[in-house]
Amino acid sequence: MSNAGDGTIGVGMVGHAFMGRVHSHAWRTVHHFFDVPLVPRLAVLGGRDLDRTKAAAAKLGWEAVETDWRALIARDDVQIVDICTPGDSHKDIALAALAAGKHVLCEKPLANSVEEAGEMAEAAAAAAANGQRSMVAFNYRRVPAIAVARRMVAEGRLGKIRHVRAQYLQDWLSDGNTPMAWRLRKEEAGSGALGDIGAHIIDATQFIVGEQLTGVSALTETFVHKRPIAGDPDGRLDDVTVDDAALFIGRFPSGALASYEATRFALGRKNSMRLEINGEKGSLAFDFESMNELSYYDGESATETAGFRRVLITEATHPYVGAWWPPGHIIGYEHTFTHEVFDFLTDVHNGTDPVPSFADGLQVQQVLGAVEASAGNDSRWTPVS
């Protein structure tokens, strides 16, 4: 079941917007750089509108199209279902795909609620017993610099962790006239900055420090409550029903303090996912806008020459990097997905458990839930559970 018997494996992808474009590039590209045990075949692209889906398939390199995701799942030439739709459909598609015996790669956040995510994690666990693999697409774990950060923490090079500081700053909603979008509707997106980009920094920091938040105290805010409907001739407005920004502070089991901020109103910050970890023996800092760099302070250096180093994560010894270019030649955002599908294909072939699993996705959802609960309850400390 894990492949088509000829060294290839068929992928059916649902959704062809931003995530669909970047996933397509990864599926097309992975085997040209990495030694994958299974070469992905871009078998079927799923989309609601036939013409637009056909056009997307032609552009992105898919062999066939389906306008009903159930039909896509049912096809024999599909062994992997890749879910690139808004969060409100993740659960239904994933459950159906798992029920049909397929492997599932699902965009993040896993779902729009803890309940949905719970069902999905349960189904994935059951399917795993059946040899099916599931992964939630927190692609930032596959930024080489973030993978290096995790490795350094795991090796004890930072010592006991004291502080985690994470901000995901964007500015695309800073202008009140930016039009309405699905990401601003609770029914479709679940939450706003919180689930979209806050989820990334929750997952990435937990991944790096190897621990999970025990609780949070939070504030959320919607700065602009109504936005123009794009192209509406009468200039009508629609209601924004999600948060524009979310701030929270929390604790890790080891005693580290953590602070998080996710916003789409940080004017001038385009995609600034900034992480900083301070340990007893070392510190790390990262900014996604310079994703090929990791800033490292080695507390065991002599005082006279200690300082944060700009480490270019472009050496062959860095995770994933050996597949690419010589030192100093950077890679781009899209290859975090190339790395992700490389790992996923390897797990599918080897029968090993992909990370982050749906259970990991559920845990992030629980943090998101705790943030919303605290924000709605006078910022009171709210355990993650």
Place this chain on the structure above:
Amino acid sequence: MSNAGDGTIGVGMVGHAFMGRVHSHAWRTVHHFFDVPLVPRLAVLGGRDLDRTKAAAAKLGWEAVETDWRALIARDDVQIVDICTPGDSHKDIALAALAAGKHVLCEKPLANSVEEAGEMAEAAAAAAANGQRSMVAFNYRRVPAIAVARRMVAEGRLGKIRHVRAQYLQDWLSDGNTPMAWRLRKEEAGSGALGDIGAHIIDATQFIVGEQLTGVSALTETFVHKRPIAGDPDGRLDDVTVDDAALFIGRFPSGALASYEATRFALGRKNSMRLEINGEKGSLAFDFESMNELSYYDGESATETAGFRRVLITEATHPYVGAWWPPGHIIGYEHTFTHEVFDFLTDVHNGTDPVPSFADGLQVQQVLGAVEASAGNDSRWTPVS
């Protein structure tokens, strides 16, 4: 009363440690760079130990010494009392100085509790009616870059403020073997990182945005509970009774969200007081380790060439800077105090109210109090009042 009648004014300073050294340099230097209406005379230095105080006076340039601060206050050649002692003596010295008809410059935080600060603010207000001037020494307001930031916000160049992000990161306690110090004892210091460096970022951000926090939700932590007593032959340990780190999130009346962190455990960050303000029309960022620079994003620039600019705050048109060197020639930490005493002397001469006033110091103390209250109450939202 405001001066000695000869264009000079006598200063009596209590305390000659770190703050005493830097205040001395300011008093010695201000009139050589700024057109002060009153030239300060370094009349008397107060300290508890006669020999050490004499040695300090000789080194720092003071004419006389007193070992009893009451005697210092009583002297006719002292018109300004400059308080550079730990927080536990601020109130007594300030009240006595005000009662004796002296002007008072007091180091921050104003006091060790809201109650003490309240008494001091009341006494200062009463004395003001009598022509006496009082100022709390939040010297970071006199960093030229911070003064520029405030001016830009006041001019509306940032538009409506959305986010305030402030961190004061140091690392001198990161090593658990760093010995005990008065700053780690609640009786003397009032609080730890919170009052020492957290107070600076509270004051600086409120100063820049021209608003005061309405409430906070907070976490505090003491990472290392016992530290060696410096020089103790038996290697005994003493109890740390203050916070090592404080994190809080809050709101401004205009609707802006704010996040604060003060810690002495951010390994590699030596004196990184980092501020970032995002408004609808512009953003600013600042790091005290590069205190002659202000990072500015002009949201009204054309998209194609918009970006954070590193503005060197070394132009003659920048506040205070005209007194110093040509563009690109930076100044150091100590001159924030030179600027402070320049403004204070000007207010003393003109009979105008210095800022930050003791009332401003009280308000910061109220924020500190709210932070501690929230941290002790399940991080619950705690209004500042």
Place this chain on the structure above:
Amino acid sequence: MSNAGDGTIGVGMVGHAFMGRVHSHAWRTVHHFFDVPLVPRLAVLGGRDLDRTKAAAAKLGWEAVETDWRALIARDDVQIVDICTPGDSHKDIALAALAAGKHVLCEKPLANSVEEAGEMAEAAAAAAANGQRSMVAFNYRRVPAIAVARRMVAEGRLGKIRHVRAQYLQDWLSDGNTPMAWRLRKEEAGSGALGDIGAHIIDATQFIVGEQLTGVSALTETFVHKRPIAGDPDGRLDDVTVDDAALFIGRFPSGALASYEATRFALGRKNSMRLEINGEKGSLAFDFESMNELSYYDGESATETAGFRRVLITEATHPYVGAWWPPGHIIGYEHTFTHEVFDFLTDVHNGTDPVPSFADGLQVQQVLGAVEASAGNDSRWTPVS
């Protein structure tokens, strides 16, 4: 002749090392992101060793292989010949391909001498009359930030240019034990750092300022004269016969002064191609290690807020960028080639002249020649001609 009649065009690529890998990715990828008039078909890969070429073709996605580049050129399914070999074979392959009526894309530097480059430029000019297109692959022109820089200069936003400052700093030879390689043999590589990376900064700066150097004064140096032969069981050494570093100063017709440095001994600089242009009205700075950023100083900003801006070149309005990701999501080194083949395919289809042409490649070769001549003649001023 310009295509296969079915909207595709066949590419035959000679060489499958570093450049072959990156060109392959570009040919595979371009039509999935850009609206190309002709979709490239990866028809034939040429290499000397059959097995290794077959393996490379499988990995890189080529349909067929040839071990004789003459056979590759002769094939009917090849309309474009892409030359990714060391410089010593450029001339022969290019001339043969042009003689066979093919379009030619040739890696830089165009040749190993001015004479060779001259022949190639002549042949390309003659073939152009016949509808054949030729381009030399100075891919850095297709770094979006560099394309923006050129546009800004062309628009007059920098005013009269005063200074050009260019450094291409690598460090892979800094260790004297790094083994010998073809790039260190004059017969194959023509020159060392000069032709390999110096050529890039010559082309890029001339491209940006829209002028060509009038003359140079130069120094070159070989720091390490013998290097180990990789894998040699007897530990023998081989002679390095090219420069390790080249420095030169020069002038542009407009009066601007220029300074250049190319070295593989700048320890810690992995791929730091740094450019700075100072004009009367503005300045620009760039570093390839952060290739998605352009630093811009607008001399017409108010003094108080003027400063170098870090412009993220990730906006849809920036050249080539609209095809990729949202703002703040960076692209990597390899897409400079994707952009290059996009432009080349467009020119091939439209019958327009690609830039940089072989004539441009010849002119760069003339600068390289003048540098070597000056370095060999007491650094005397040597006109470029």
Place this chain on the structure above:
Amino acid sequence: MSNAGDGTIGVGMVGHAFMGRVHSHAWRTVHHFFDVPLVPRLAVLGGRDLDRTKAAAAKLGWEAVETDWRALIARDDVQIVDICTPGDSHKDIALAALAAGKHVLCEKPLANSVEEAGEMAEAAAAAAANGQRSMVAFNYRRVPAIAVARRMVAEGRLGKIRHVRAQYLQDWLSDGNTPMAWRLRKEEAGSGALGDIGAHIIDATQFIVGEQLTGVSALTETFVHKRPIAGDPDGRLDDVTVDDAALFIGRFPSGALASYEATRFALGRKNSMRLEINGEKGSLAFDFESMNELSYYDGESATETAGFRRVLITEATHPYVGAWWPPGHIIGYEHTFTHEVFDFLTDVHNGTDPVPSFADGLQVQQVLGAVEASAGNDSRWTPVS
């Protein structure tokens, strides 16, 4: 002779413009931070105009004034003559002061020609035998970061030096309407950017690497030949008779290659004195605009975590820094002079030879001379001698 017998030493300073202001601050301040063996007394200020000199003396803290520098030298209360005038008077004042048995501190460049500098060096050497100390005020040697750089090279931490890269970039003449000044007249200033700021980078790099340039190849240029006379009612112009920019490349005896650029036309660079040194084992980079930082690459770090570190030069173990503030609290430009007079006073007291000596000043002058000679001779290689 070396002091007034009471632990103080009298200083007579000639000139009270920019350099005079900053030297005054150093003389006033040094003993309050450093343990000097002799406390400087600001005895006499020399200036041509009586009223302006009196005003300056009052502001800067000098006890007396003289309008004839010969009278100043002759005074019994003057043991040190500090020369802060334009270069055309350095020789006469220095020779007279040395003849009168005084110690001499002279601003850089030492003189306006090699000939003048030669006479001065000879006189200083003769006077040294007589117990008189002479120093040329290349204050940048006393930037702590530069002192650290020298120490690291001397300790062998960079290994064999391969590259020296130095730029001193300012922009105050970039605007053609900036008025005429003495620094633009050959008779007074000797040369333009070359002697004013080029001299600094020559001295600083030679100091750091511990070697002296063997020869140079150079270009100089005057971009703007006529400038308005400040305040001239008829808007007349005056002739600029010095270089606006100077570029040169050179070699060190050890085989290192060097490149230099000095310009006042680098728009946006206010005082960017940038140095970079690449050795076999390490690299260093420095920018005066961030003078409390040194960038260091340790070539012996593991590849995975190697990178340029931003070392804050604010630790007590760094040269001069122990006298100042806690880590992370920076110092400003003016204290390079405080450090300089500290070292000078120590040498005067101890009878040791100050560095840089007048002989060092002469050697820099010889480099300046070689640059001008090469620039006037087709950029031909010109030995320094």
